[in-house]
Amino acid sequence: MTALDEELVVVARSTTLEPPLDRGTERVAHLRAVTLAALAEAAAARGAKLGPLEKDERDAPRPSGGWHWSISHTSQGALGLAVASVSRSPVGVDAEVVGRGRPELALHVLTPAERALLATLDEAAAFARAWTAKEAVLKKLGLGLMALSELRLEDASGDQGVLLRGDTRHAVEWLSVPPFVLAVAGQARERVDWRVDPRLRAGEHDERRHGRSPS
Numbered sequence: 636m637t638a639l640d641e642e643l644v645v646v647a648r649s650t651t652l653e654p655p656l657d658r659g660t661e662r663v664a665h666l667r668a669v670t671l672a673a674l675a676e677a678a679a680a681r682g683a684k685l686g687p688l689e690k691d692e693r694d695a696p697r698p699s700g701g702w703h704w705s706i707s708h709t710s711q712g713a714l715g716l717a718v719a720s721v722s723r724s725p726v727g728v729d730a731e732v733v734g735r736g737r738p739e740l741a742l743h744v745l746t747p748a749e750r751a752l753l754a755t756l757d758e759a760a761a762f763a764r765a766w767t768a769k770e771a772v773l774k775k776l777g778l779g780l781m782a783l784s785e786l787r788l789e790d791a792s793g794d795q796g797v798l799l800r801g802d803t804r805h806a807v808e809w810l811s812v813p814p815f816v817l818a819v820a821g822q823a824r825e826r827v828d829w830r831v832d833p834r835l836r837a838g839e840h841d842e843r844r845h846g847r848s849p850s
């Protein structure tokens with residue numbers, strides 16, 4: 636790890652998806668623009684000059700100007716969310732709405748042993764943490780969902796977790812900003828600098844104390 640990678644910057648921006656931005660191509664284009672703005676903010680925070688943003692045959696972002704980058708976007712009703720990180724080393728970010736399950740993937744996302752590691756959380760929060768952590772690691776590795784079942788949550792303590800794939804451990808860090816949970820996977824020991832817009836921070840709380848967010 637270089638000195639530059641001792642801090643991992645993650646930018647999260649919210650947006651309002653009201654008409655005419657509430658559906659179809661306008662919604663997608665707007666969320667894309669907000670995501671690119673978050674990416675630009677993350678790049679500026681790192682002093683990174685990104686070149687063209689290209690993806691490989693698996694849709695994984697290719698390093699740009701020598702920098703790795705990762706994005707995620709989602710929404711809950713009219714509240715849109717865009718997350719981005721830029722790093723000298725491989726990085727993956729993911730954001731999901733707590734309470735939005737993927738039943739067909741449930742057993743790959745949260746096994747009984749993994750559930751036990753997240754015992755202080757309710758079912759929806761535990762699922763969202765396991766899901767975002769695994770997606771963040773898959774994105775860091777440039778893999779798709781097909782590799783989901785290769786990942787195991789091995790440890791979780793507060794907002795930090797460790798995932799195992801083969802013999803390799805991947806550190807993740809979460810941030811709860813209801814109705815969303817965010818996860819980032821970088822190198823092992825960086826401090827994560829979450830740069831979250833105030834509107835999201837206003838809803839920030841610990842889901843262990845306040846219970847499940849409405850979905």
Ligand SMILES: CC(C)(COP(=O)(O)OP(=O)(O)OC[C@H]1O[C@@H](n2cnc3c(N)ncnc32)[C@H](O)[C@@H]1OP(=O)(O)O)[C@@H](O)C(=O)NCCC(=O)NCCS
Nearest residue numbers: 693694695696706707708729730773774777778779780781
């Ligand atoms: C990577 C993936 C898990 C993310 O999906 P998601 O949570 O719905 O979407 P997010 O908003 O969090 O992330 C989307 C971003 O992830 C990135 N991404 C997509 N595939 C990626 C991959 N293989 N590796 C790293 N990053 C990837 C892209 O930058 C994408 O942004 P864009 O679509 O605006 O260009 C999913 O798109 C995927 O698995 N894609 C690969 C295809 C695949 O395996 N399909 C089989 C399904 S069973």
